[in-house]
Amino acid sequence: MQKYLVVLRDIHKDFGIPELLSVFSLVNRSLNRCKSLEESFANSICSASAHLETEKKNTKPNIFYFANFQSDHEAFLVGSRCVLVRAIIRLWSYAPSHELCLKQLQSLGKDTFKELLKSESESFRCKLFSYGRKYSQSETVDRINFYSSILQQFPGKINLKDFRHEIWIVEDSFPTTGHTNNPNRTDLPRQVFVGLLVAQGCADKVQTYTLKKRNFIGTTSMDAELSFLMANFALADKSKLILDPFVGTASILISCAAFGAKTIGSDLSFTVLKGKSDDENILSNFRQYRLPEPLGIVRCDILHNPWRHDTLVCSNRNFDSCGWLDAIVADLPYGVRESSREFVGEKLHSKFVLNHIPKTARVGLEHLVSSLFEFAASSLVKEGRLVFWLPCTDEFSEHDKSNICHPSFRLIAACRQIVTRRFHRILFVLERKEWNDDPMEDRTGTFYNQSPFYKDFAAKLFREEQRKEVDLWKKGPSRRIE
């Protein structure tokens, strides 16, 4: 076991560690290793700033974590799949100042640097990464030169463009008071880390798949960053079959397919499934990135879906072969930009049924959620994942997470994204339990909550906005202008 520094990107801070844990599970499972390794990896993660006095009162985002990996290769496999990992560094030293860090490095045996000491062909470069402070070119060079007594020990040549190894000097300089961009700042770094870069996250993938250049998008297309996060939570890889029952423009499935998964999509809206033209539709999105097209795109309502329900198939108690989907990913319609709808039954003569497009009517989001759970419980394989968003207001608390529980699932993560001050949403990640763990009757529709936090969400959100507006009007014209 080696100690590594995980540097997260400074966005979606609720999602970083859960994503790292999910990707570790994916790597661990694909290597057919023992499940207990996932638990010991999770236990090894701790904040690298937790010991700092200032951190105890500080609510500013932490992006530095320590974690134990078995090898550089393992750290590479995990780190290079994560959207929110900026870098994983094999730690050589860390201390509260550059001086102490250099002292520690000088006291280390040559074994520590053995890859870099092998031969002259092991070219390398050194990089300064500073969090919370910007340095000019000459200040950066000064800081790197401070470590020259160590860097000179390596026989390899420094090559800034074509290098084999990258040494990272990481400075955590988040100011204890005031702004990061204050030019007169004098405070010293809170801590310094030095080590060898072993992995960088997959932020470049997000650039490639950005919605800005996507062929076919809609008003609720999921952005590439969050879609890739969902694909990681769904443990997407080439052995997986993943379905999105609210597929829309298929942004989430595109990320799953980019990781090699086979995909299926369904949606109730005929307009979205048809697309704008032959060159601007769901399939053209897959063609744009040369990804394999979905195995199928089906028009159906989640409330009356045609998919196989293994609750019946497994009544012979052959639980090992239960389930046919590895993951379900979903962004449900919250009723703000997209309304939740269901097919309304019409009695038709059989000769009209084939080409008939049924009418739809509004339905509460809570009904879609309970159908989603019923469908997921009867179609996911053991340890298959259900990854979906639900909207909430800023009043959502830890306690409300208990709204999302079902006898067939265990909760893996619930991460909050703040969309606006009042409009938040939670990404829920659940895992299918063993099929024989839950009583048979629990798999069918027991998920029903009288007043879940997401019920009538749009009304709650807009009622509050209207109330505020009325309050402003009551305060008179001068207040309105403000």
Ligand SMILES: C[S@@+](CC[C@H](N)C(=O)[O-])C[C@H]1O[C@@H](n2cnc3c(N)ncnc32)[C@H](O)[C@@H]1O
């Ligand atoms: C938030 S959008 C999904 C957007 C999609 N993730 C994307 O990236 O484009 C929700 C979708 O759910 C669909 N929908 C609404 N009610 C449905 C139902 N009962 N069954 C299936 N799909 C439904 C809507 O037509 C809409 O396309």
